Amino acid sequence: MGTATVAAVVGVVGTLLSALLTQRAADRSRQREQERAEELWERRSEALELRACYVALNTVARHYLAALTDQLHALDRETDLPSVRQRLTAARDQHREVYAEAQMRLPERVLGPAATVSHDLGALYGMVRRLDDGTARPGESPAAVERGIDALWERLREMRRQMRADLGAARADSGR
Known part of the structure; x- marks a missing residue:
């Protein structure tokens, strides 16, 4: 085999290897782009799921608190009590369900305020139910429930903040 033949073979092999290496580099680049x-x-899907969890938790907490308020006001009106009680029970049950899911998803910095809101909603629920049943404990009164409701609205605002x-909505609010 002559030098010219070897040079030709080397040239052909080099050309083929160059094309192969170029193809492999392009494949790796496409794979990295696909992974990105x-x-x-x-990440977007997780952010949307977290946002949906936040919206659901905020919504059910507000409904629960509104149902507690309605129950407090209905204590004076015997005729409304059965439907208001049913709405309160449904709001509590829905809150429990959404909060249970939120406990698995929320970061600690949000879970703390959410846990406080959930605990306080439960405490107010117990107080309202005892007032309704005529078994109020010392210090439990409609006025105490009203103060608790007012304080809980502020805790809800903090949880929402x-x-x-x-x-990242706070950054949008500040113009950043």
């Missing part, structure tokens, strides 16, 4: 796109989609900050 999948990661971005996953934490949620919004976690979602």
Whole structure:
């Protein structure tokens, strides 16, 4: 075999290897781009799920607190009590369900305020039910429930501020 043949073979092999290496580099680049796109989609999906969890928790907590308020006002009106009691029980049950899911998803900085709201809602529920049943404990009165409701609205606002900050909405509010 002559030098010219070896040179030709080496040239052909080099050309083939160059094309192969170029193809492999392009494949790796496409694979990395696909992985980046999948990661971005996953992060967006997680953010949307967290946002939906925040919206649901905020909504059911507000409904629960509104149902407690309605129950407090209905204590003076015997005729409304059965439907108001039923609405309160449904609001409590819905809150429990959404809060149970939220406990598995929320970061600690949001879970703390959410746990406080949930605990306080439960405490107010117990107080309202005891007032309704005529078994109120010392210090439990409609006025005490009303003060508790007013304080709980502020705790709900704090929970919502934490949620919004976690979602980045606070940055949008400040113009950043």
